[in-house]
Amino acid sequence: MTEIDWSNCPIVERNPLKMGGVPTLRAWRLSADSIVENYDYGVSAEEIADMFTVVVADVEALLAYAERASDKADARSVRD
Numbered sequence: 001m002t003e004i005d006w007s008n009c010p011i012v013e014r015n016p017l018k019m020g021g022v023p024t025l026r027a028w029r030l031s032a033d034s035i036v037e038n039y040d041y042g043v044s045a046e047e048i049a050d051m052f053t054v055v056v057a058d059v060e061a062l063l064a065y066a067e068r069a070s071d072k073a074d075a076r077s078v079r080d
Contacts, residue, residue, distance in 0.1 A: 004032070004033070004036065004066050004069045004070065005069060006023040006032050006065075006069075009023075009032070009062065009065045009069075010026075011025060011026045011058055011061055011062060011065075012024065012025060012026060012032045012062065012065075013026045019031065025054060025058055025062060026058075028052070028054055030052050030054060032062060032066075035048055035052075035059055035062055035063065036062070036063065036066045038051070039063055045059045045060045045063060
């Protein structure tokens with residue numbers, strides 16, 4: 001799995017007092033990476049939202065950001 005830079009994602013926050021500074025879905029105690037990992041294992045955005053009791057639009061937005069970030073990281077590694 002590609003390491004995702006969440007620093008420019010508007011719905012992800014990193015707060016040292018919340019889950020030890022792990023990037024989380026804003027306003028939730030849910031790691032951004034756990035959403036991506038569940039999706040990578042075949043869980044749909046709707047199922048993830050249901051499992052974690054979060055808004056499906058937030059899950060979809062986070063997944064879209066992660067895909068764009070991964071594509072950029074892949075393009076950089078090809079050029080390196």
